[in-house]
Amino acid sequence: MAGNDDGAHDAPYTIKQQLEWATGILYSISCSAALDSEVLLAFCLQKNRSYLMTWPERELTSDQYEHFHDLIRKRLQPQPVAYLTGSREFYSMELTTTPATLVPRPETEMLVDSVLDLIAGLPAQKILELGTGTGAISLAIKKYAPESEILATDISLPALQVAQSNALKHHLDITFIESDWYQSVQRTKFNIIVSNPPYIAASDPYLSQGDLPAEPLQALSSGETGLEAINVIIQGAKEYLQNEGWILLEHGYDQQQAVTGIFLQYGFRDISTLRDFNDLARVTLARK
Ligand SMILES: C[S@@+](CC[C@H](N)C(=O)[O-])C[C@H]1O[C@@H](n2cnc3c(N)ncnc32)[C@H](O)[C@@H]1O
Structure with a gap:
């Protein structure tokens, strides 16, 4: 034929x-x-x-x-496949995904694994996720650590609506609030802060390649260096974390040194970086 x-x-x-x-x-x-x-x-x-x-x-x-x-x-x-089908699998959960949200990436599952490892065997933990998008990270943590109490934020109301509908679909009880990083988060202390923030430098040509132009720019980049959001999140964590609490951040493969430097600058300790399945530096965690 x-x-x-x-x-x-x-x-x-x-x-x-x-x-x-x-x-x-x-x-x-x-x-x-x-x-x-x-x-x-x-x-x-x-x-x-x-x-x-x-x-x-x-x-x-x-x-x-x-x-x-x-x-x-x-x-x-x-247009990304996930926007065309309206969904993407993350941590074995089918998540509604729209052009208002970043398409969840497989490498972000590492962030979830790391949080679950840290809290295994501990009493109910208070967890703050900053920049939740589809809700992927919070939903996966809540599914496998149901006793944890999770507050998830995003600056994008349309993204929060998607996250909320994903939580409903999977019967997971998570609190969502619209917030510019910590701005609308009550002054309370968390055991864990986790985020996959926008970390691509605004001038990086990668932003105009492949599927990235179809994704929300504010989900990908927060400024010229790519470290702007990371800096705000780490600085604020001093105030929002309990003593001994952990903060875990996803970042670019070439940002390990810079992120470690910011953690040191704000007095964090026990800093370590985890590498993904391509052996690239992907997640750095630190303790208050
Ligand atoms: C890289 S995406 C991560 C989304 C999701 N957590 C994931 O891993 O698939 C970053 C998220 O941060 C949100 N964001 C950007 N700027 C923000 C701000 N100032 N305050 C809160 N969230 C913000 C974006 O809307 C986006 O949902």
């Missing part, structure tokens, strides 16, 4: 043909072209990805075909 450049075939359109066509076309904008195609076609057919492998010769209806081609057109703009 011959196909032309825009993937328009003479009917029938099989799953296998459509995946091959979409993968070929998405190579220009995505390093996960095959996966993107599978996720989008599975979404379109309301099936899981294994269905596509099991039934490669199944034909698409013309509605499914139109829908899939519309999704591929949008992916080429490029």
